[in-house]
Amino acid sequence: MKLPAFFIAHGSPVLALEDNEYTRFLERLGQDLGTPRGIVVFSAHWxxxxxxxxxxxxxxxxxxxxxxxxxxxxxxxxxxGDPALSSRISELFNQSNLPHQPVLGRGLDHGVWVILKKMFPQADIPVVALSVDSLRSPEEQYxxxxxxxxxxxxxxxLLGSGGLVHNLRMLKQDDQPESWAQEFDAWIAKGLESWDLPSLFAYEKKAPHxxxxVPSYGREHFVPLFYIMGTADAGRQAQLMxxxxxxxxxxxxxxxVD
Structure with a gap:
């Protein structure tokens, strides 16, 4: 069965310890997805x-x-991990002439394991982590x-782990969202639901706030969205969960995305 792909915000690392609406959603999502043969994660922290x-x-x-x-x-x-799955990914990259390198011994960064610990707490499903390049164009990432x-x-x-609004220098003591953050998320949502690639690819010029x-020091948290959207190019359907x-x-x- 063809699996959907997901962009999942990993928030603060303390999410791994928390019990709230969002962590309970991640737990339910993992249960609903069953047991994939493997998990591939584009991580903002690589x-x-x-x-x-x-x-x-x-x-x-x-x-x-x-x-x-x-x-x-x-x-x-x-x-x-799954070296065979890593080789399969390498094969797919080779087919498109994308230069890439294997990395041994890096371990899983918190962008990967914090969400997986909630979704698949048994840690028994093979995981392959992939880097992102925040300096590539959105078209290239896609x-x-x-x-x-x-x-x-x-x-x-296939998962993309990051954060669409991720400004560590403007954190508040409470979780009440800033209006500008909501407006930005709403603009992204409109683009995703209509799969408006020209607008989304130009988000740095068109998106409000x-x-x-997406501060200049934190673009890597936003770009996993484009990588994961690319995996659903054939269907071009997006749903906010x-x-x-x-x-x-x-x-x-x-x-x-599906």
Whole structure:
């Protein structure tokens, strides 16, 4: 069965410890999806000018953050890798002449394991992590995602992990969203629901409040959206599954594309 693909906001790492509307949604989503043959994640926390692919048979857990509760540093997500799946991804990239490199021993960053710990807590499904390149054009990012579309018909769940509104310098003490964050999310939602690629690809010029929603230092959190959209180029359908906010300026949403 062809699996849908998803853009999932990972918010703050403490999401791994929280029990709220959004984390319960992720738990239900994982249950609804059953047991994919493998999971491939484009992570905002692996930003590289070269396309990189994990090739480990077993992953370590990265604690790539600081200043959080001590409990965070004891959390693990010991998911296996899948070298055969990594090779399949390499094959698809080769077919489109995309330069790429295997990476051994990197481990899973929190952009990957925080959401997977909620969705698939047993950590028994093979995971392959992929880098993003925040300096590529949206068209290029979309095209790279499209290269991996065949995996959706091979039992592989494709995810993009990031955050559409992700401004760490404007965090609030409460979760009440800023109006500008809501307006930006609404503009993105309109573009996604109509699959308006010309507008979305030009989001840096057209989207309201884009400098606050996608600050120059945080573009890598937004771009997994384009990679994951590319995997659904054949169908071009998008559905908002949930919309919430964390600390006012971190958008917690999940978009399903098919």
């Amino acid at each position: 930003d590289s000018p070269e396309q990189l692919i994990t090739v480990d048979a077993q992953h370590e857990t990265q604690h790539d953050f600081y200043g959080f509760p001590e409990e965070m540093y004891s959390l693990t997500y010991p998911a296996p 095209t790279i995602g499209r290269m991996l579309a065949p995996l959706r018909e091979e039992g592989i769940l 884009v400098r606050d929603a 949930i919309q919430a906010y964390q600390y006012g300026t971190l958008s917690l949403n999940c978009w399903m």
